[in-house]
Amino acid sequence: MRGRFRIFDTHTHVGTALHSGRTYSADQLLRDMDRSGIDRSLVIPFPVVADPREAHDEIGRAVLAHPDRLSGVVCLNPFLPRADFLNEVRRAVEIYGFRAIKLQPQYQPLNPLWRTSDFFFETALEQRLPIICHTGSGIPYSLPALMMDPARRYPDLKIVLAHCGGGLLVGEAIVAADFCPNIYLELSSLMPNHVLEVLHRVPSSRLMIGSDLAENLEVEIGKIEGLAVSDEDKRQILWETGARLLL
Numbered sequence: 655m656r657g658r659f660r661i662f663d664t665h666t667h668v669g670t671a672l673h674s675g676r677t678y679s680a681d682q683l684l685r686d687m688d689r690s691g692i693d694r695s696l697v698i699p700f701p702v703v704a705d706p707r708e709a710h711d712e713i714g715r716a717v718l719a720h721p722d723r724l725s726g727v728v729c730l731n732p733f734l735p736r737a738d739f740l741n742e743v744r745r746a747v748e749i750y751g752f753r754a755i756k757l758q759p760q761y762q763p764l765n766p767l768w769r770t771s772d773f774f775f776e777t778a779l780e781q782r783l784p785i786i787c788h789t790g791s792g793i794p795y796s797l798p799a800l801m802m803d804p805a806r807r808y809p810d811l812k813i814v815l816a817h818c819g820g821g822l823l824v825g826e827a828i829v830a831a832d833f834c835p836n837i838y839l840e841l842s843s844l845m846p847n848h849v850l851e852v853l854h855r856v857p858s859s860r861l862m863i864g865s866d867l868a869e870n871l872e873v874e875i876g877k878i879e880g881l882a883v884s885d886e887d888k889r890q891i892l893w894e895t896g897a898r899l900l901l
Protein backbone atom coordinates (compact mmCIF):
# COMPACT_ATOMS: atom_id res chain seq x y z
CA MET A 655 0.00 0.00 0.00
CA ARG A 656 1.31 3.35 -0.98
CA GLY A 657 -0.86 6.27 -0.01
CA ARG A 658 -4.37 5.39 -1.16
CA PHE A 659 -3.30 2.78 -3.69
CA ARG A 660 -2.35 -0.86 -3.65
CA ILE A 661 0.62 -1.53 -5.94
CA PHE A 662 1.19 -4.55 -8.19
CA ASP A 663 4.52 -4.37 -10.02
CA THR A 664 3.90 -6.61 -13.05
CA HIS A 665 7.48 -6.65 -14.36
CA THR A 666 10.47 -7.53 -12.14
CA HIS A 667 13.41 -9.91 -12.57
CA VAL A 668 15.17 -12.16 -10.05
CA GLY A 669 18.19 -14.37 -10.65
CA THR A 670 21.53 -14.00 -12.42
CA ALA A 671 21.63 -12.46 -15.90
CA LEU A 672 24.36 -13.75 -18.17
CA HIS A 673 24.04 -10.89 -20.67
CA SER A 674 24.32 -8.04 -18.14
CA GLY A 675 26.08 -9.68 -15.21
CA ARG A 676 23.31 -8.49 -12.89
CA THR A 677 22.34 -10.60 -9.85
CA TYR A 678 19.25 -9.82 -7.81
CA SER A 679 17.72 -12.10 -5.19
CA ALA A 680 14.16 -12.54 -3.99
CA ASP A 681 15.24 -11.28 -0.55
CA GLN A 682 16.57 -8.08 -2.12
CA LEU A 683 13.33 -7.73 -4.07
CA LEU A 684 11.20 -8.13 -0.93
CA ARG A 685 13.28 -5.51 0.89
CA ASP A 686 12.91 -3.08 -2.04
CA MET A 687 9.18 -3.82 -2.21
CA ASP A 688 8.82 -3.00 1.50
CA ARG A 689 10.81 0.20 1.10
CA SER A 690 8.66 1.42 -1.81
CA GLY A 691 5.29 0.17 -0.52
CA ILE A 692 4.82 -2.49 -3.22
CA ASP A 693 2.16 -5.04 -2.29
CA ARG A 694 2.91 -7.65 -4.98
CA SER A 695 5.45 -8.31 -7.70
CA LEU A 696 5.37 -10.53 -10.75
CA VAL A 697 8.82 -12.10 -10.95
CA ILE A 698 10.34 -13.06 -14.31
CA PRO A 699 13.69 -14.79 -14.99
CA PHE A 700 16.28 -12.60 -16.68
CA PRO A 701 16.22 -13.11 -20.45
CA VAL A 702 19.58 -14.89 -20.65
CA VAL A 703 20.34 -17.35 -17.84
CA ALA A 704 22.66 -20.32 -17.47
CA ASP A 705 19.85 -22.78 -16.71
CA PRO A 706 16.17 -21.86 -17.10
CA ARG A 707 15.04 -24.70 -14.82
CA GLU A 708 17.22 -23.36 -12.01
CA ALA A 709 15.98 -19.83 -12.70
CA HIS A 710 12.38 -21.08 -12.39
CA ASP A 711 13.25 -22.99 -9.21
CA GLU A 712 14.84 -19.93 -7.60
CA ILE A 713 11.76 -17.83 -8.34
CA GLY A 714 9.41 -20.71 -7.53
CA ARG A 715 10.87 -21.22 -4.05
CA ALA A 716 10.35 -17.51 -3.32
CA VAL A 717 6.78 -17.66 -4.64
CA LEU A 718 5.95 -20.64 -2.41
CA ALA A 719 7.54 -18.91 0.61
CA HIS A 720 5.73 -15.59 -0.05
CA PRO A 721 2.49 -16.38 -1.90
CA ASP A 722 0.92 -13.15 -0.64
CA ARG A 723 3.70 -11.01 -2.18
CA LEU A 724 5.09 -12.79 -5.25
CA SER A 725 3.94 -14.60 -8.41
CA GLY A 726 6.21 -16.18 -10.99
CA VAL A 727 6.58 -16.18 -14.76
CA VAL A 728 8.00 -18.81 -17.14
CA CYS A 729 10.74 -17.70 -19.51
CA LEU A 730 12.73 -20.10 -21.64
CA ASN A 731 14.17 -20.43 -25.10
CA PRO A 732 11.29 -21.34 -27.46
CA PHE A 733 13.76 -23.12 -29.76
CA LEU A 734 14.45 -25.87 -27.25
CA PRO A 735 13.31 -29.31 -28.41
CA ARG A 736 9.51 -29.03 -28.31
CA ALA A 737 8.99 -31.67 -25.61
CA ASP A 738 11.57 -30.01 -23.33
CA PHE A 739 9.87 -26.65 -23.80
CA LEU A 740 6.40 -28.02 -23.05
CA ASN A 741 7.55 -30.05 -20.05
CA GLU A 742 9.27 -27.09 -18.43
CA VAL A 743 6.28 -24.78 -18.91
CA ARG A 744 3.98 -27.41 -17.40
CA ARG A 745 6.39 -28.08 -14.52
CA ALA A 746 6.62 -24.40 -13.57
CA VAL A 747 2.84 -24.09 -13.64
CA GLU A 748 2.14 -27.29 -11.73
CA ILE A 749 4.78 -26.95 -9.01
CA TYR A 750 4.96 -23.20 -8.55
CA GLY A 751 1.69 -21.92 -10.00
CA PHE A 752 3.45 -19.55 -12.39
CA ARG A 753 1.01 -17.09 -13.88
CA ALA A 754 2.36 -16.02 -17.29
CA ILE A 755 4.92 -16.82 -19.97
CA LYS A 756 7.44 -14.22 -21.07
CA LEU A 757 8.80 -13.85 -24.58
CA GLN A 758 12.09 -11.97 -24.95
CA PRO A 759 12.32 -11.35 -28.73
CA GLN A 760 15.62 -9.47 -28.41
CA TYR A 761 17.23 -12.77 -27.29
CA GLN A 762 14.59 -15.26 -28.51
CA PRO A 763 13.89 -14.44 -32.16
CA LEU A 764 10.42 -15.99 -32.48
CA ASN A 765 8.51 -14.54 -35.43
CA PRO A 766 4.83 -14.38 -34.41
CA LEU A 767 3.78 -14.32 -38.08
CA TRP A 768 5.23 -17.73 -38.89
CA ARG A 769 3.08 -20.80 -38.36
CA THR A 770 6.12 -22.56 -36.87
CA SER A 771 5.63 -20.22 -33.90
CA ASP A 772 2.03 -21.27 -33.23
CA PHE A 773 3.07 -23.81 -30.60
CA PHE A 774 4.16 -20.92 -28.37
CA PHE A 775 0.71 -19.32 -28.38
CA GLU A 776 -1.06 -22.68 -28.14
CA THR A 777 1.04 -23.63 -25.11
CA ALA A 778 0.06 -20.40 -23.40
CA LEU A 779 -3.61 -21.07 -24.15
CA GLU A 780 -3.39 -24.68 -22.99
CA GLN A 781 -1.84 -23.59 -19.69
CA ARG A 782 -4.15 -20.54 -19.41
CA LEU A 783 -1.14 -18.23 -19.23
CA PRO A 784 -1.15 -14.67 -20.51
CA ILE A 785 1.88 -13.91 -22.68
CA ILE A 786 4.12 -11.03 -21.67
CA CYS A 787 6.16 -9.94 -24.69
CA HIS A 788 9.07 -7.53 -24.43
CA THR A 789 8.64 -4.75 -27.01
CA GLY A 790 10.94 -1.96 -28.17
CA SER A 791 14.65 -2.80 -28.25
CA GLY A 792 15.38 -5.87 -30.36
CA ILE A 793 13.42 -5.11 -33.52
CA PRO A 794 12.20 -6.56 -35.82
CA TYR A 795 10.74 -9.32 -33.61
CA SER A 796 9.97 -6.95 -30.74
CA LEU A 797 7.76 -4.69 -32.87
CA PRO A 798 4.43 -4.27 -31.02
CA ALA A 799 2.39 -4.73 -34.23
CA LEU A 800 3.61 -8.31 -34.73
CA MET A 801 1.59 -9.43 -31.71
CA MET A 802 -1.62 -8.26 -33.39
CA ASP A 803 -1.50 -11.38 -35.56
CA PRO A 804 -1.62 -13.98 -32.75
CA ALA A 805 -3.97 -11.69 -30.79
CA ARG A 806 -6.51 -11.88 -33.64
CA ARG A 807 -5.98 -15.55 -34.40
CA TYR A 808 -6.29 -16.53 -30.71
CA PRO A 809 -8.98 -14.25 -29.28
CA ASP A 810 -8.95 -16.06 -25.92
CA LEU A 811 -5.24 -15.39 -25.49
CA LYS A 812 -4.22 -12.35 -23.44
CA ILE A 813 -1.03 -10.59 -24.54
CA VAL A 814 0.80 -7.92 -22.54
CA LEU A 815 3.17 -5.67 -24.48
CA ALA A 816 5.93 -5.01 -21.94
CA HIS A 817 7.43 -1.49 -22.08
CA CYS A 818 4.56 -0.45 -24.41
CA GLY A 819 6.92 -0.18 -27.36
CA GLY A 820 9.55 1.58 -25.28
CA GLY A 821 8.80 5.21 -26.10
CA LEU A 822 9.91 5.18 -29.74
CA LEU A 823 7.21 2.66 -30.69
CA VAL A 824 4.51 3.80 -28.25
CA GLY A 825 2.23 4.76 -31.15
CA GLU A 826 2.44 1.27 -32.60
CA ALA A 827 1.65 -0.26 -29.19
CA ILE A 828 -1.40 2.04 -28.93
CA VAL A 829 -2.63 0.92 -32.37
CA ALA A 830 -2.09 -2.74 -31.43
CA ALA A 831 -4.16 -2.35 -28.25
CA ASP A 832 -6.76 -0.23 -30.04
CA PHE A 833 -7.36 -2.91 -32.68
CA CYS A 834 -7.06 -5.94 -30.38
CA PRO A 835 -9.11 -5.99 -27.15
CA ASN A 836 -6.96 -8.87 -25.82
CA ILE A 837 -3.75 -6.78 -25.95
CA TYR A 838 -2.70 -5.11 -22.70
CA LEU A 839 0.06 -2.54 -22.20
CA GLU A 840 2.67 -2.48 -19.43
CA LEU A 841 3.95 1.06 -19.14
CA SER A 842 7.56 0.77 -17.94
CA SER A 843 10.13 3.03 -19.63
CA LEU A 844 7.51 5.44 -21.03
CA MET A 845 7.68 9.13 -20.11
CA PRO A 846 4.59 10.57 -18.35
CA ASN A 847 3.49 12.36 -21.56
CA HIS A 848 3.52 8.98 -23.34
CA VAL A 849 1.31 7.49 -20.63
CA LEU A 850 -1.22 10.30 -21.16
CA GLU A 851 -1.09 9.62 -24.90
CA VAL A 852 -1.82 5.94 -24.22
CA LEU A 853 -4.68 6.82 -21.87
CA HIS A 854 -6.37 8.87 -24.59
CA ARG A 855 -6.79 5.73 -26.69
CA VAL A 856 -6.62 2.67 -24.43
CA PRO A 857 -8.77 2.23 -21.29
CA SER A 858 -6.88 2.02 -17.98
CA SER A 859 -8.49 -1.41 -17.50
CA ARG A 860 -5.87 -2.66 -20.00
CA LEU A 861 -2.87 -0.77 -18.58
CA MET A 862 -0.47 -1.80 -15.81
CA ILE A 863 2.79 -0.71 -14.24
CA GLY A 864 6.13 -2.47 -14.16
CA SER A 865 9.56 -1.50 -12.85
CA ASP A 866 11.79 -3.99 -14.72
CA LEU A 867 14.74 -3.22 -12.42
CA ALA A 868 14.89 -2.15 -8.78
CA GLU A 869 16.43 1.25 -9.44
CA ASN A 870 13.40 2.18 -11.57
CA LEU A 871 10.78 1.43 -8.90
CA GLU A 872 10.24 4.90 -7.47
CA VAL A 873 10.25 6.59 -10.87
CA GLU A 874 7.85 4.08 -12.46
CA ILE A 875 5.31 4.30 -9.64
CA GLY A 876 5.80 8.02 -9.11
CA LYS A 877 5.10 8.82 -12.76
CA ILE A 878 1.61 7.27 -12.43
CA GLU A 879 0.91 8.78 -9.00
CA GLY A 880 1.80 12.23 -10.34
CA LEU A 881 -0.43 12.13 -13.45
CA ALA A 882 -3.38 14.49 -13.71
CA VAL A 883 -5.85 11.63 -14.23
CA SER A 884 -8.67 10.17 -12.11
CA ASP A 885 -7.99 8.07 -9.03
CA GLU A 886 -9.87 5.27 -10.78
CA ASP A 887 -7.41 5.30 -13.69
CA LYS A 888 -4.51 5.24 -11.21
CA ARG A 889 -6.12 2.37 -9.28
CA GLN A 890 -6.49 0.37 -12.49
CA ILE A 891 -2.89 0.96 -13.60
CA LEU A 892 -1.29 0.50 -10.19
CA TRP A 893 -3.20 -2.61 -9.13
CA GLU A 894 -6.50 -3.69 -10.69
CA THR A 895 -5.49 -4.55 -14.27
CA GLY A 896 -2.51 -6.62 -13.17
CA ALA A 897 -4.53 -8.33 -10.43
CA ARG A 898 -7.35 -9.28 -12.82
CA LEU A 899 -5.00 -10.63 -15.43
CA LEU A 900 -2.16 -12.14 -13.48
CA LEU A 901 -3.41 -13.33 -10.05
Ligand SMILES: [Zn+2]
Nearest residue numbers: 665666667866
Ligand atom coordinates in the same frame (compact mmCIF):
# COMPACT_ATOMS: atom_id res chain seq x y z
ZN1 LIG B 1 12.41 -6.91 -18.20
